Amino acid sequence: MTRKVVIVPCSGIGKSYGTVAREGAYVVTEDLRPDTTQLIPLSLLVLGDEQARADVASAQAITLDGCKLACATKMVVESGGTVAHDLAVLDVYRRHRDLKPAGIAKLNEGGQKLAQALAEEVVTLVDALSPNPSPNPQGAARGRGGPEGGQDA
Amino acid sequence: MPDLPKKKVGIVACSGEEMAEGTVTRLAALRVLEQLRPNETVTICLPLFLAGGEGDRAFARFYPTIALDGCDKRCAARGTEMYSGKPAAGIVVTDVIQTNHLGTARRLSDAGKQAVDVVADQVAQQVDELLGVQWDRKQGQPSKEAQPAKESEAKIATCSCGSGIPIQKVQVDGQEVTLIALPLIFAQFRDAGKLPGDGTTAELMQTVKVYNPIPDGQEAAYTQAVMREYAAFYQEKN
Numbered sequence: 001m002t003r004k005v006v007i008v009p010c011s012g013i014g015k016s017y018g019t020v021a022r023e024g025a026y027v028v029t030e031d032l033r034p035d036t037t038q039l040i041p042l043s044l045l046v047l048g049d050e051q052a053r054a055d056v057a058s059a060q061a062i063t064l065d066g067c068k069l070a071c072a073t074k075m076v077v078e079s080g081g082t083v084a085h086d087l088a089v090l091d092v093y094r095r096h097r098d099l100k101p102a103g104i105a106k107l108n109e110g111g112q113k114l115a116q117a118l119a120e121e122v123v124t125l126v127d128a129l130s131p132n133p134s135p136n137p138q139g140a141a142r143g144r145g146g147p148e149g150g151q152d153a
Numbered sequence: 154m155p156d157l158p159k160k161k162v163g164i165v166a167c168s169g170e171e172m173a174e175g176t177v178t179r180l181a182a183l184r185v186l187e188q189l190r191p192n193e194t195v196t197i198c199l200p201l202f203l204a205g206g207e208g209d210r211a212f213a214r215f216y217p218t219i220a221l222d223g224c225d226k227r228c229a230a231r232g233t234e235m236y237s238g239k240p241a242a243g244i245v246v247t248d249v250i251q252t253n254h255l256g257t258a259r260r261l262s263d264a265g266k267q268a269v270d271v272v273a274d275q276v277a278q279q280v281d282e283l284l285g286v287q288w289d290r291k292q293g294q295p296s297k298e299a300q301p302a303k304e305s306e307a308k309i310a311t312c313s314c315g316s317g318i319p320i321q322k323v324q325v326d327g328q329e330v331t332l333i334a335l336p337l338i339f340a341q342f343r344d345a346g347k348l349p350g351d352g353t354t355a356e357l358m359q360t361v362k363v364y365n366p367i368p369d370g371q372e373a374a375y376t377q378a379v380m381r382e383y384a385a386f387y388q389e390k391n
Contacts, residue, residue, distance in 0.1 A: 011168040012198050013179060022170060026259045041170040042200050043228035046236075071200035078203060105183045 003059040004038040005084070005126045008076055010066040011042045016101040017089040018066035020115045023107060024089075025064055027119035028126065036130045045075045056081035060129050062122055064089065085125045092118045162280045163216035164196045165240070167229040173255035174223030174246040177268045180261070182221055184273035190280045199229055202236035211318040211333045213238030215364055217283045219276055222246065242279045246272055325371065325378045332379070333364040339386045349384040357383060 009025035012018020029039040038059075044052035057080040063072040065088050073086040093099065093114060101111030166182035169175020186194050195216060201209040212218065213233050220230035220240040230243045249272055256262030261269070321335035338360050347353045358376050367375050 009170060010198070011170060011179075011200060013166060013168055013182060013196055014198065018198070022168075023259075025170065030259065039170055041168075041175065041228075043167045043169050043175070043232065044226070046200050046203055046232045047226065047228040049226070049228075069201065069204060071198060071204040074204040075200050105180050105187070 004036055005033075005129050006038050006040050006056055006059045006061045006081070007064065007122065007126075008040045008042060008045070008056070008061055008072045009064040010072045010089075012066035012071075013104065015066055016104055016107065016111055017093070019104050019107050020089045020092075020101050020111050020118060021064040021066045021072070023112065023115035024118035024122065027115060028122045032119060032123045033126050037126055042072055042075055045079045048079075053079045053081075060084040062087065062125055062129075064118065064122070084129055087118065087121060087125075089114070089118060092121060161193055161195050161216055162190075162241075162283050163212055163218035164194050164221060164276065164280075165199055165213070165218055165229045165233050166196070166221040167199060167223050167227075169223045169228065170258055172223055173258050173261060173265050174250075176223075176258045176261060177246050177250070177255060177265060177272055178221040178223050178229070180269045181272035181276060184269060185276045185280065189273060189277040193280055193284060199232055202232060207320050207331055208318045210237050211320055211331075213240060215318045215333055217241035219243065219279050219283070221272070221276060241283055244272060244275055244279070249275060321382065323378045323382050326374045330375075330378075332361065335361065335379070335382070338364075339383055342383070343387055343390055349380060349387050353383075354380055 007025045007029055009021040010018050012021065025039055029037045038055065040052055040056055040061075045056065056076055059081070061076045061081045061083050063070075063076055063083055063086045065072050065086065067090070068088075070086065070088070073083055076083050089101075093101070096114060096117050099110045099114040099117060100108075101114050102108040103111060107115065164182045164185060166178040167175055168179040168182075182196060186196055197209060197212045202212070214237060218233060218238070218240045220227070220233050220243040222229045222243065222245045224247055225245060227243070227245060230240055233240050246268065250268045252264055252268075254262055255265035255268055318333055319336040320331050320333055322329050322331050323335070324330075338357070342353065342357055342360075347356070354376060358372075358379060361375075361379055
């Protein structure tokens with residue numbers, strides 16, 4: 001059985017970039033590559049949850065960090081995992097300066113599109129790590145700005 | 154004069170990405186931080202207790218903290234206690250909300266959004282209890298007799314990441330110990346014109362002990378160390 005690539009987003013609660021990381025992870029694991037990726041919650045790694053640590057330790061990880069403190073990357077390493085790629089949302093934003101994120105509970109349109117752009121970068125990396133990439137459920141390049149993006153609570 | 158942010162409560166949400174209840178904690182925390190009690194609350198990202206510095210790990214020892222968890226694994230409560238300090242209070246969403254129809258982690262249902270309101274109200278109530286504030290429910294604000302200090306209204310939640318709590322390492326009986334908030338306390342005392350010496354010792358140590366437990370039998374050694382450091386601080390800044 002092929003191991004899924006684990007996606008570990010930052011769980012940042014104080015910055016829009018954290019929400020972009022979270023949303024981007026959902027786009028990858030639910031929309032674009034549900035069969036070849038698995039989302040791991042950072043809080044379980046903080047607690048040292050055995051299953052989460054085992055999942056991380058036995059697979060390639062792609063971390064999505066919302067700020068320079070890089071909690072997701074550090075926690076994967078701390079949990080014995082291998083970080084195949086670490087993406088900083090800020091770097092993705094630098095490549096898409098027209099997509100300025102705002103809002104934390106509810107991302108603005110720029111933030112939603114930035115999450116989509118992040119997800120598309122992640123998908124390229126996932127496919128390179130997966131020996132037999134699964135069929136593309138929704139297409140990795142459907143254009144910026146999917147229908148999702150942040151909660152409206 | 155520098156203020157010690159004594160009158161704030163820390164909110165730590167699990168933010169669990171894989172379940173709707175985790176999203177409820179995240180949004181409820183944000184509701185409190187941004188709308189319900191913006192001037193009385195601060196937050197920090199849970200992973201910073203491991204990934205951050207000592208200042209970040211001092212968070213729950215500096216602020217009375219409410220841990221907000223999505224499930225009975227209680228990652229926020231247990232993680233906060235393991236790496237920072239015992240939370241003053243905790244709420245578990247599954248204890249409060251008796252429905253399995255909250256939606257998904259990515260998209261809350263209407264019931265999930267209602268759960269956010271319910272949990273946020275509970276957190277706000279606990280914030281008031283921790284601050285000793287009587288809330289006037291008719292007016293929707295603190296009652297006049299217990300009005301908290303006025304501050305500028307926050308609109309967007311910001312985390313304490315990176316900024317951390319000011320700390321200082323001091324030698325106590327040949328052992329290096331970390332004292333939380335010591336730089337702020339020293340600055341406050343200096344700005345109040347309190348000279349290093351016997352007249353300041355009791356008050357200074359009383360303030361230090363608000364944030365730092367002093368082990369039994371070591372009060373004298375701690376006092377000596379703190380006063381030595383304060384004398385050095387005072388001399389350097391004057």
